Amino acid sequence: MTRLSEALRRATDSVNETLESVLPTGDGAEGRLFEAMRYSILGGGKRLRPFVAISCADLFNVPRDWSLRAGAAVELVHTYSLVHDDLPAMDDDTLRRGQPTCHVRYDEATAILVGDAYQSLAFEILTTPETHPDPGVRCRLVHALATAIGGRGMISGQMIDLAAENRELDIREITRLQQLKTGALIGVSCEAGAILAQAPDEAHTALRGYAHDLGLAFQIADDLLDNEGTEADLGKSVGKDVAAGKATFVSVLGADRARRQAHLLVDQAIEHLDMFGDKANLLRDVARYMVERKN
């Protein structure tokens, strides 16, 4: 896994630089907002979504300057969803990426505003010429992101997840929940490369297929880690879904079947990459890493 871990490390550095450059700075009363915005997004995170965004864009030789901004946008959205999800009224989490959550370190009002501002910033950076010279491409990126994360996408997944505390979901329902809650954003992360490259429809379809299977494998692996990992390994609370009576892939399928299912999904994800040949080797590594990661 040296090739992947080296590429991940370099991508993380570049994504962090891009985020640094787009985050607002300044003092005064809003200085606390800007500080909290930096705290929650620069303090850690695996940067998996920007990494797949960059790696998918690399398939088409999209300039890194462009794909890094698309990657920063999806990371901003991902972090906004974490900051809001961690609020007392939602999952009430105190630990995230190994640090106190935003509302614990600052306060609830600040955490609400930080999430809101991340979302706007994601759309702001997608619409500047630095992201792509063609405004039609920028517009398509915004549309893909807004659709994926809105009331018919990620937010629906969050809502179904909240309701899941009160009733038993079956495997079909859990799959749908996770496709919305985490899959939709992973999907747009992957497809952003094809949008930036104005690639043909087959490429979009292939990357959507890859993202679909990758997202589900990622979530099953997350449930397995939540079942078996420790807070110290993961940098976040563990066992909370089970304690809250929420069905997970592991609670419904059992750990063994869940693990086999994750491996099957990884194989499927990799098959979607056939048309890209060796250029897609890193994306194949990422898929395999999903089921091997320890955090």
Add this chain to the structure above:
Amino acid sequence: MTRLSEALRRATDSVNETLESVLPTGDGAEGRLFEAMRYSILGGGKRLRPFVAISCADLFNVPRDWSLRAGAAVELVHTYSLVHDDLPAMDDDTLRRGQPTCHVRYDEATAILVGDAYQSLAFEILTTPETHPDPGVRCRLVHALATAIGGRGMISGQMIDLAAENRELDIREITRLQQLKTGALIGVSCEAGAILAQAPDEAHTALRGYAHDLGLAFQIADDLLDNEGTEADLGKSVGKDVAAGKATFVSVLGADRARRQAHLLVDQAIEHLDMFGDKANLLRDVARYMVERKN
């Protein structure tokens, strides 16, 4: 004021129709989210922002189908900011537009997600061809909106407002706070018409100037109503800023000076419209209405 009230009524109906058509529908676990999204935005509201958006677009004979979508986008953003602002961790309001606030009628988690989904939906509808056939124009709309409402715009205003409970602001600071908190969104509402029309720079400058003065007059009038109006007239809680020890235009200037200042701003706002001749009469009426309204 018959011309204005008739135009406002017709615009409200059209904006509501547009909102109805873009809000997600469906049942299942996310049905509660969709229901709450309809509850907070369709249950009332003066629709002043969409009205100025449509009226500014009318100056350039922009098709109503386009300007109504831009108006719906700013109303979605405005309502998202109200729903989040009303949360217990923020202003903790129980009454809005004459009805229980979203978190009171539903719950806090739902209210957080409703606001998040409104924001995404605003950007989603701006990026479809129904809003404008030229993707460059759509991209410019998204950029203007995202910049106005983000960490350097509306959210900064919210953050300064939160901090204002702990210290005395002077008139310069209150003006800046309000320009960010309410002025930035009114600004983009007005400028959207010029963007949709691909109007020359002078038109943008004039509408920005109009919006600037209109926004401040609106806020001073709001402070005066908050000082003198009743909950029944306004459909929201009154006197909260003063009770929280927050400085307002009225607490710093006194009611008489604040009223004179508002009238001065209205005159200034109207002067910015000279280049548009009689076509801008409704916008002149709106400005005058700012200081005459009772709710």
